[in-house]
Every structure is written in C-alpha cells, then in structure tokens.
Amino acid sequence: MPRHSGLQLEVIKLYKQCMQVARSKPAEHRANWERFVRAEFAKNRHISPKDFATIEYLARTGKRRLDTYRNPSIHSISF
Numbered sequence: 001m002p003r004h005s006g007l008q009l010e011v012i013k014l015y016k017q018c019m020q021v022a023r024s025k026p027a028e029h030r031a032n033w034e035r036f037v038r039a040e041f042a043k044n045r046h047i048s049p050k051d052f053a054t055i056e057y058l059a060r061t062g063k064r065r066l067d068t069y070r071n072p073s074i075h076s077i078s079f
Contacts, residue, residue, distance in 0.1 A: 007055055014062050015041055021069050029076040036077050 004012065015037070022033035040062075047054055068074070 005049075007052060007059070008049070010059055011055065014059060014066065018062070018066055018069075021066060026075050032077055 018037045018041075019034065022030060022037050025033050044058055047058075049055075069077075
C-alpha cells in the first residue's frame with residue numbers, strides 16, 4: 001500500500017472532519033451537507049499532487065470554512 005505524504009494526510013483528515021460535521025447536522029439536511037462536501041473536494045481533484053502551494057492554500061481555506069460550518073446554528077446549506 002502506498003504511503004501518503006504529510007500534505008495528503010492533512011487533506012484526508014480535513015475530508016473526514018468535514019464529513020463528521022455533515023453527519024452532525026439535522027437529518028433532513030444531512031444529505032445536502034454530504035453532497036456539498038463531496039462536491040467541494042471533487043472540484044479540486046484535478047490539482048497535481050506536486051502543486052503544494054495550491055493544496056496548502058485550499059487546505060487552509062477548507063479549515064476556516066469547516067470552523068464556520070461547525071457552528072450548531074447553521075443547519076442547512078444551499079447546494
């Protein structure tokens with residue numbers, strides 16, 4: 001099994017955290033949250049694993065957005 005770089009592990013961890021937050025949302029909105037998370041990560045799937053600057057930028061942006069989405073008063077998302 002190939003080993004992942006530190007940056008790859010960071011992105012995988014961010015994805016898992018995002019899905020965990022999505023699963024903590026009310027049941028009637030959960031499917032939208034999960035689709036949103038998958039779509040956001042899929043949008044950037046084309047980025048080369050060697051493009052460290054872009055990946056680091058997107059990871060930082062994703063972490064800030066995750067902190068926002070963790071807010072319990074946010075129930076749904078337009079997707």
